[in-house]
Amino acid sequence: MDTALKPRSTGRLMIVGFLSPTVLLLLFMVAYPIFSLVHYSFYNFSALNPDKGMDWAGLSNYEYLLSDSGIWKRFVFTGKFVFLCVTMQMILGIFVGYRLQKTFRGRDLLFTALMLPMMLSPVVAGFLWRYMLNSEWGVVNFLVSLFGFAKVDWLGQAGPALWAAAVVDTWMWTPFIILLATAAFRGIPETIYEAAEVDGASAAYVFFRITLPMSAPVLFIALILRLIDSFKQYDLFVALTGGGPGSSTETVSFAVAKTAFSYFYTGEASALAVILLCIIMGLAMILVRHLSNMGARH
Amino acid sequence: MTATRNQAYAHLSRWILLVLLGLYTIYNLGPILWLMISSLKSRADLFAMPPKLVFEPDFSGYQSVFGVGAARDSASSVGVFDSLMTSVFVSTVGTTVAVFLGTLAGYVCSRFEFRGKGDFMFFVLSTRMLPPVAVLVFYHMMFARLGLADTWLGLVLIAVFVNVGLATWIMKGFFDGVPKEVEQIAIVNGYSRIYAFLRLVLPMVKGGIAATAGFCFIFAWNEFAFASILTTTRAKTLPVKISTASGATGIEWTQICAAGVVLIIPVLVFFYLIRRHLLMGMTFGVLGRR
Known part of the structure; x- marks a missing residue:
């Protein structure tokens, strides 16, 4: 009896011992803060003078946020940014990934080198592009003028700044789509292509009717992860535009940070953070459901 | 024709x-x-x-x-080297702790079935999705109350938190690649589970641990949102320092470009270490499991 019990009990000890530090850390750093955040979002209070106490505010923080045009402006900007950069990344990434399926000399080296931008600090990326996009002496405007166009004040106007931010995010994250797309393309059985060749299918037909549909499950993961990451984008805007000109390039994350750490409207910031969390959670749920569907099929 | x-x-x-x-x-x-x-x-x-x-x-x-x-x-370079040292220290210690915790948790998740395991794995995955500014509203107060604001210790805690979930998922993937027979044979031969883990399984995932450390270091090294809000003077990391490098004479571009290269070099080194595991690391182990 003793010997029968022993492995099971050490197993249980191992589970508890090995898991509890991580569980406690995450409870303390994720669950507790989110719980508090929801709690704060129903109060009027400021982190600047916490001793003044918290006034019950009910839903007024949410009511205020939903009726405030400034907040809507930030949601609209974030939406435009997400749409622009994710579309560009997906198209570019799928195209380059497809092209990299063909073997040529130095392909693996090129592939590895192309992965680099996504591993860089978003702050470095932001400042690097801010430097290159400077309207007076930036290299981008130099290239623009080489082709005979007028210089553009990229980061000084709301419209171009949105495009600039999308181009920088696309620069950083297209490699991610390339990475996932090539993995998806590699997973398609060679025999299907051979069959298509026998049938005399054109390259375009093969791409749109075989390659894309068959890699859709993995590309969908890429899409959702990019939607989540670009929706909560914060670092890049701090470095690239600082939210300007004016407040025209402030994302929802940026607005949370500004409300909480510049104005110290902690209750209001909490409510906005809860809304942001709900959106992200919604996207995460779609991803998790998709993943379990994928797992069930294989 | x-x-x-x-x-x-x-x-x-x-x-x-x-x-x-x-x-x-x-x-x-x-x-x-x-x-x-x-x-x-x-x-x-x-x-x-x-x-x-x-x-x-x-x-x-x-x-x-x-x-x-x-x-x-020059006035603009005051504290820049200190911030580089802060970055090196925080990333190194944070990576070490995160990989340690992730190895333990990943092993358990790979080898045992227990109640709530799926929930735990999803909970861990959620740290990948979490928008930093959302929890920062709370951390900002919590760190001040606990005396962690603007300290290396506080930043290490952040570096561990940011990476522990990733480390758990990646290490689980590497442990999944080790056959369960390794432990079964060891136990049949009278060795303890702990012995089998430490002496037999761990050496088999050495490469995986190195790759996990590579990922964690890069993410800790690049981390900006938390460090920028939770530090003010003494414990700025290099990314935070350069983001505030705009002095009276405007943005210090010579310094920013050099700091940018200094920030990229370790990334290049660790990137070489992890290049074969990129898919797994960048998708939190969702794809590219070996």
Whole structure:
């Protein structure tokens, strides 16, 4: 009896011992803060003078946020940014990934080198592009003028700044789509292509009717992860535009940070953070459901 | 007739695709090259129009980052080297702890079935999705109350938190690659589970631990949102420091370019270490499990 019990009990000890530090850390750093955040979002209070106490505010923080045009402006900007950069990344990434399926000399080296931008600090990326996009002496405007166009004040106007931010995010994250797309393309059985060749299918037909549909499950993961990451984008805007000109390039994350750490409207910031969390959670749920569907099929 | 036209069409499209790939490569790698070139320019050359490709190298940016030479005493380079040291310390310690915890948790998740395991794995995955500013609203107060604001210890805690979930998922993937028979045989032969884990399984995932550490280091090293809000003067990391490097004379571009290169170099080194596991690391182990 003793010997029968022993492995099971050490197993249980191992589970508890090995898991509890991580569980406690995450409870303390994720669950507790989110719980508090929801709690704060129903109060009027400021982190600047916490001793003044918290006034019950009910839903007024949410009511205020939903009726405030400034907040809507930030949601609209974030939406435009997400749409622009994710579309560009997906198209570019799928195209380059497809092209990299063909073997040529130095392909693996090129592939590895192309992965680099996504591993860089978003702050470095932001400042690097801010430097290159400077309207007076930036290299981008130099290239623009080489082709005979007028210089553009990229980061000084709301419209171009949105495009600039999308181009920088696309620069950083297209490699991610390339990475996932090539993995998806590699997973398609060679025999299907051979069959298509026998049938005399054109390259375009093969791409749109075989390659894309068959890699859709993995590309969908890429899409959702990019939607989540670009929706909560914060670092890049701090470095690239600082939210300007004016407040025209402030994302929802940026607005949370500004409300909480510049104005110290902690209750209001909490409510906005809860809304942001709900959106992200919604996207995460779609991803998790998709993943379990994928797992069930294989 | 149609055959040759098809051939010409295929030929043309091949060339167009190749040119597009070339253009993308320039878009992708050009900026990094441009940063490296610019980091060696003097202030005057940095703003030259048209941009200079031939110039006399100037190391004042690097001098100010490393706190040596003439630039050491300039007002803009005060504390930059300290922030580099903060980054090195915080990333190293944070990575070590995160990999340690992730290895333990990953092993358990790979080997045991227990109640709530799926919930735990999802909970861990959620740290990948979490918008930093959301929890920061709370951390900002919590860190002040616990005396962790603007300290190395606080930043280490953040570096561990940011990475522990990733480490757990990646390590679970590597442990899944080790056959369960290893432990079964060890136990049949009278060794303890702990012995089997420490002496038999761990050595088999050495490469995985190194790759996990590589990922964690890069993410800790690049971390910005938390560090920028939770530090003010004493414990700024290098990314935070350069984001505030705009002084009275405007943005210190020589310093930023040099700091940018200094921030990229460790990433290059660790990137080489993890290049085979990129898919797994970047998707939190969702894809590319081996």
